[in-house]
Amino acid sequence: MFIYTPDGPTTKQMTTTTQPTTTPMATTTQPTTTPMATTTPPRQLEHVCKNHFKHLDCTPENVVICSAFYGRNDSTICPSDDANTSNMCFEDVTDLVQGRWCRNKPSCYVHGRGYLLDHPCLSNPEAYLQVTYTCGAGQCADTIPSVVTQCPSNFNTTVPVGQTITFVSWNIPSGIDDSGTKYQVVPSRGPGVFFLGIHDITYTFTDPSENEWYCTFRVIVVQR
Known part of the structure; x- marks a missing residue:
């Protein structure tokens, strides 16, 4: 009897101590799943002013550039006293932005610098970059109103x-x-x-x- 008596308490302690380690593992995974399902809209719109940059992050999926335009066609975006609103210019640079900075990447940086975009719309010194992007493939349907x-x-x-x-x-x-x-x-x-x-x-x-x-x-x- 004295030989088996120590084993009894030892077995009970092992049984009770394994339960707390299992319960936290089950509950801590839930908060990380819920935000990922609700915080990323199908399309996101960003404006990058001259000499600035934006970080686009789609981890773990890849960034997909739906559209990108460089120039200026609105005086209220990236406002500046030097903005040339009398000579509006807006050029499509989607392929440049996707291919040069974001292709097959879960995150990338996009820049509002004309010389990095082969100098489109140089007539406007205060041009900006307008980027619409999504995370993953097949989600570029336009759901953003004007x-x-x-x-x-x-x-x-x-x-x-x-x-x-x-x-x-x-x-x-x-x-x-x-x-x-x-x-x-x-x-x-x-x-x-x-x-x-x-x-x-x-x-x-x-x-x-x-x-x-x-x-x-x-x-x-x-x-x-």
Whole structure:
């Protein structure tokens, strides 16, 4: 009996100590799986200003460049006093960016430097690089709508007492699409003659993949 008595406690201790080591292993794997499934959208849009760079990371999958354009076609992106917005230029450099920096790589750096992109759009010294990318193959379908960069704010216009109509105008909204292609803009109505009252104006931006984005503002015509 004394020979087997020490084995009893020893066996029980071994049984109880193996359980804590198994339980943490089962629970610690869950937090790493959930973020990976929810944090990476199908397509991501990045703008890289002059002399800057961005790190694109798709680990463990490879980075796939859906589109890349170099130049400038919007004054609100990478704003600068030296930006030449009167001579807009936007050149397709998708093959250069994919082949030179990101092909078959889980992560890569993309640069907003004209001399690294064979000098496209040199007429604009403040050009930037616009990159749309995804992680893995077969996910480059365009799901990103056009971005409205200049949408008017709500405003009032006044007319003299006794007058019920007036001509109202505003700066036409503009935008940019990540694919680099031209979007379609359809207003609910444009500048023109307005009666007294509240008028809601909506501009609908539609890209070639039928993604839509909206610019909405209010015009209020009142008497003094």
